Amino acid sequence: MAISFPKHLKPLEPSGTVLLQEERKKATFQTAQLTNFIYGTEYLEKKNRIQSIMENDPILADKSHRYYSGRLVRFRKSLAAAKRLVELLKEHNWTDEEYGIADLLFDESSAFRLHRSMFMPTILNQGTEEQQKMYLEPARRYEIIGCYAQTELGHGSNVRGLETTATYHPVTETFELNSPTLTSAKWWIGGLGVAATHAIVMARLISQGKDFGPHPFIVQIRNLANHEPLEGITVGDIGPKFGFNTVDNGFILFDHVRIPHFAMLARYARIEKKTGEYITPPNSKLAYGTMVYVRANIVLESRNVIARAATVAVRYSAVRIQGSDASNPKRITAADGSEKIVETPVLDYTMQQFRLFPIIAQAYACHFTGKEMHRMYHENQERMAQGDFSYLADLHASSSGLKSLVTTLGVNAIEECRRACGGHGYSLFSGLGQFYQDYLPKATWEGDNYLLTQQTARHLFKTFRSVRAGKINDKSSTFSSKYIAEYLSFPQAQLPAASPQDFSNSEVLLSAFKYRTAYLIAKAIHAIDIEKITWNDMLVDIYRISRAHCQLLMVYNFINATFNRSSNNNTNAAITPPVKEVLQQMAILFSLSVLDQEAADFLTSGYISSTQFTMARKQLITVIKSIRPNAVALVDAFDLPDYLLNSALGGSNGNVYEVMTAMAEREPLNHKKVADGYDEFIRPLIHQGKACWSVDQRGVARL
Incomplete structure (x- = not known):
């Protein structure tokens, strides 16, 4: 017989539902208008339609097992869910955007995720028409399942250092794929451990005795009849991780495996079939366009990540009453009509506001910056199609730094919001613990967050030198060159x-x-060019420069979108005056909170005095207090459904304690009144001294 809580007991008044209703009444704007401005009606209609399908699906509806099950159970269920999503994709003829919405709502990475996010896009972008016909079409039908094998046991961010080789033999017209060392084992490859039949393998291309560096090869790794590894291939799962355990991150080694000439993705670079001559790509920068797109998506994804954490923490802080504020006691009207003083919602405390409100602002900053990155990506694609690559370097450098910044913000936001939920934040039922574990890899994949900043700084240094030398004119100017020119x-x-x-x-x-930002760049260039400080000794400064540049980008995009009514929102939704006003407040809050966190840089630049900084900090608290009535409405506007949040603390109805206890009832340890293990491990101990005790009919012991 399972353990259950007495059903007649109710939480202490006022209920969470009442408290959230009060919060929503305080808002100075209509939440639906802001939601529509963020997403647009078309997207919202798609999301609501897809959400309804998933919430009523027998396989996808219930996520409760995630909090109680070990890896094997969760992995099997994730495979079943991944298969079901593919079936729904075909049944409803979902577009890539619609499938992305379903993936977001289900919120569990699976063995098939890299198939769609890396395997197919790489074939599309780097494969010839013949290769796309051969591999992309069956991949879209899921007749083959792929992954992207780049990272190795001994090399990650340093792609040039990869050890796996692909040596071309003109006589047989084959490449010989080989893993020459233990550290050359491909490692961390999502989808490889169990699911994948094919892999895009990044290997050093060797032909005519020359090493041309890493190139992509498409390789079948398992038998399509029985899924066993092909000859010469050792493949498996790398084991449990800190999180992300519904993905079969795998390893693979090749023992002189022969693959056909056709296996090398040859849209840009290729090997002459008969001679082995290496044909160089028309422009080495073409591949950067795809990287910009991936990182623009990461920026936009961080909006959802930070918004989700903030939604849980802000709603719970509005419901959780704790202590009393003597200067401003909380009063409610009881059921009998009388007024009584109750404990204060945690959200009323300034320290809680100081912790959480800047995180809400971060989510909105990521939204506007992500939208602008997408706009700039498409503009750059048009320019490159016309042979103009002048825009690419600045865009690529900024996208690299932004990836580093926003994923760091996301990781920190989840953890800060979890802590802001107090003791209950430590429970997986909060929806934040597992979320943190699963998001954490973003800080290292698609480029380590510290190494990526070198790409950003290197470009900024080059731009600074060019501006100073008068080599950049109005036609070739970029965002970076303009603010550097202002400084000079x-x-x-x-x-x-x-x-x-x-x-x-x-x-x-x-x-x-x-x-x-410009000051930091100038000082670094002086250190490198004049003082001859080594690059390695400048790495800390380089990180700070990239961070400063990208914080500037986020501040600029946020301000530009909310104060100038920029078109970069891309939703075709009008912004009403109340919505515009609150977004302007959030833009100021984001800017002030970053200024406060990065005090050392601003003060040492000499542009801001210590007296002015004190003013800025005072204004930060003033702005935080002005946002207090809109806090719940601001997170509500992200329209993240309870199905996605899967949180006892952050539900839209505020029933925190009812949901928390209901979820505890489902804990497998509570499925019996006397848990497994009692007879074997507990009873022998407590009964060894039974002569000292007497037990009444209820089992109560007495000496």
């Missing part, structure tokens, strides 16, 4: 701010971020 025109400028209120001026804030 007035290198001793100081911030024009005389009161705390001046720090709610968007132009004042933007000028501070521009100056700070």
Whole structure:
């Protein structure tokens, strides 16, 4: 007989539902209008339709097992869910966007995720028409399942250091794929451990005795009849991880495996079949366009990640009552009509607001920056199609730094929100613990978050030198070159701010971020060029420069979208005055909170004085307090359904304690009144001294 809570017991008043209703009444804007502005009606209609399908699907509807099951059970269920999503994809003829919505809502990575996100896009972008016909068409039908095998046991971010080789033999017209060392084993490859039949393998191309560096090869790794590894291939799962355990991250080694000439993806570079001559790509920068797109998606994804964490923490903080604020006691009207004082919602405490409200602002900053990155990506694609590659370097550098920044923000936001939920945040039922574990790999894949910043800084250094030398004109100028040029025109400028209120001026804030970034670049170049400091010794400064540049980008995009009504929202939804006002408040909050966190950089630049910084910090608290009535509405506007959140603390109805206890009832240890293990491990201990005890009919012991 399972253990259950007495059904007649109710939480202490006021209920969570009542408290959330009160919060929503305080909002100065209509939540639906902001939601529509963020996503647009077309996207929302698709999301609601797909959500309804999934919530009523016998395989996809119930996510409760995630909190109680071990890896084997969760992995099998994730395979069943992945298969079901493919069936729904075909049944409803979903587009890539619609499948992406379903994947977001289900919120569990599976063995098939890399098939869609890396395997197929790589064939599409780097394969010839013949290769696409051979591999992409069956991949879309899931007749083959693929993965992307780049990272090795001994090499990750340093792609040039990969050890796996692909040596071409003109006589047999084959490549010989080989893993010459233990560290050359492909490792961490999602989908490889169990599911994949094929892999895109990044290997060093060797032909005519020359090493041409890493190139992509498409390789069948398992027998399509029985799924056994092909001869010469050792493949398996790397084992349990800190999180992400519904994905079969795998390893693979090749023992002189022969693959046909056709296996090398040859849209850009190729090997002459008869001679082995290497034909170089028309432009080495073409592959960067795809990387920009992937990283733009990561920026936009971080919006959902941060918004999700903030939604749980803000809603719970509105429901959780704790202690009393003597200066502003919380009063409610009881069922009998009388007024009584109750404990204070945690969200009323300034420290909780200081922790959570900037995180809400981060989510909105990621939204507008992600939208702008997508717009810039498409503009760059059009330019490259016309042979203009001048825009690419700046865009690629910024996308690299943004990937580093926003995934770091995401990881930190989830953990900060979890802690802000107090003791209950430690429970997996909060929906934040497992979420943190599964998101954490983002900080290292698609480029390690620290190494990526070198790409950003290297480009900024080159741009600074070019601007200083007068080599960049108006036609070739970029966002980076413009703010660097402003700095070089007035290198001793100081911030024009005389009161705390001046720090709610968007132009004042933007000028501070521009100056700070350009100042850091100038000092680094002086250290490298004049003082001859080595690159290695500059790595900490390089990280700070990339971070400053990308924080400037986020501040600029947020301010530009909310103060200038920029078109980069891309939803075709009008912004109403109340929505615009609250978004402007959030843009100021985001800017001030970053300024506060990065105080050292701003102060050492000399652009902001210590007195002015004190003003900025004072204004930060003022802005936080002004946002308090809109806190719940601001997270509600992200429209993240309970199906996605899967959280006892962050549900839209506020029934925290009812859901928490109901979820505890489902714990397998509670399925029997006396748990397994009692007879074997507990009873022998407590009964060894039974002569000392007497037990009444209820089992109560007495000495």
